[in-house]
Amino acid sequence: MSLLLTRPQPVSSLSLLVLRVDADHTDDSRPLNDLAFFTNLFYTGPDFHGLCLGAVDCRAFLVGPTVLKGDSPSHAKGKCLRRTGIVPAPVPPCLVTRPRTVAGASSWDFRACQARSEATSPACILPGLAKLSTLETLRRLVAIPAPPGEEDELREALVGLLERKDVSVDAKGNLIVGQPDARVAVVAHMDEVAMMVTDVFYGTVSVTPLGGLYPWKIGEGPVEIFANQGRVAGVLGFGGIHTKELEQRLSDEPLDWARASIDTGLGSEELTDLGVRAGCRVALPAHRRTLEVLAGGLVAGYTLDSRATLVAWLKVVNGVAEREKVAFVASVQEEVGGHGAMWHLGNHRPEVVVALELGPVLDDSPVNLNDQPTVWVGDSYSSTLPSDLRLIESVGASLGLQIQHQYVTRGGSDASAAAAQGLCARPVTLGLPLKNSHGFEIIDLNGIDNLANLTAELIKHV
Ligand SMILES: [Zn+2]
Secondary structure (H helix, E strand, O other), X not given: OOOOOOOOOOOOOOOEEEEEEOOOOOOOOHHHHHHHHHHHHHHHXXXXXXXXXXXXXXXXXXXXXXXXXOOOHHHHOOOOOOEOOOOOOOOOOOOOOOOOOEOOOEOEEEEEEOOHHHOOOOOOOOOOHHHOOHHHHHHHHHOOOOOOOOOHHHHHHHHHHOOOOOEEEOOOOOEEEEOOOOOEEEEEEOOOOEEEEEEEEOOEEEEEEEOOOOHHHHOOEEEEEEEOOEEEEEEEEOOOOOOHHHHHHHHHOOOOHHHOEEEOOOOHHHHHHHOOOOOOEEEOOHHHOOOEEOHHHEEEEOOHHHHHHHHHHHHHHHHOOOOOOEEEEEEOOOOOOOHHHHHHHHHHOOOEEEEEEXXXXXXXXXXXXXXXXXXXXXXXXXXXXXXXHHHXXXXXXXXXXXXXXXXXXXXXXXXHHHHHOOOOOEXXXXXXXXXXXXXXXXXXXXXXXXXXXXXXXXXXXO
């Protein structure tokens, strides 16, 4: 697919940049690739200052406030010069213009326009979750990387999908919808297991995992480094196999991160200039952030652990009236110890915390990979009160759901970790059945709706 950018058009800080693809594809897999490309463009264009406010449909996006200087496809790769914060006001309702068709040139149209002057355009496509399918919403969220500490872009995308205005962001970076001091908090985490650069030595980048990520879960392949000057493409590798030494070592000990390194093709000086150094986050690039749709309603992909539960969280948030006293938290840094949620919960001390999580399909916690929610009876941090387990069972039965109970022998949730620190009285963790946790994960797509319905009903009764 080719890209056409209009000539440079400086726009004022109050203007909004509109980007749209005039898609000619009809199959179900192409929009995701388009989305991935857009995401790359938004955040890595060297001359592009902008903020993605959210997708308006699978082929058009809103960005702004912005200054556009690029004028060729080559600008699609590079760096993000500035990242703005969350825009507190709702997006003006119509920002999309009709795509411009240039004979023989491109199916893409990329132009700046004044939001006001376009406000009555008949081609307007409104943002919002209500217009998206569950699968499409999931695709969009999976496509956006969010290693611990670098959740900004995903948070901005979530804001674009919210249909409520009572939104805030705390000092830690948590997104909060509703009243922060509410007695009940519903938490889903934004971050994903990822890596962090530990050292750069003669152009070779070493990494350590952030959260429970094993090398074999992602294997050798493309990654991207979140450097100071933008994303830097690299390949994560573990060396060649044609040596007795490796054979001997792997027979003695498992593959670990000490053998991992990232090649970028850049030398030490170039890496330094780009700001690749210890502390940079590393995540999977856009083209690996896709979904596989399997038979029987199953969907597979990386990061479903957080993204699928975030879709359920969005559905609950958008379905609850603003007057209800519930704090909805999309937390940061869950995978490295629940740090984001603990910051919020420590400040506000809600009585009940409902965490939306994966329901891992495990040999020692044998839940079925279907669309029926799980409840964690206990984990590495704390356990759920028997009275709350009875309540969940009864609420589930009222909805026709067969709740699956599971004891998770390793790990925890934002709720259970907070309870272990005395930051809430009643931790509840509801799960979406999920196989291959922290790898190429598989869920039953219908489970998202069931998890959302159970949560929405439960918070009326706790
Ligand atoms: Zn996780």
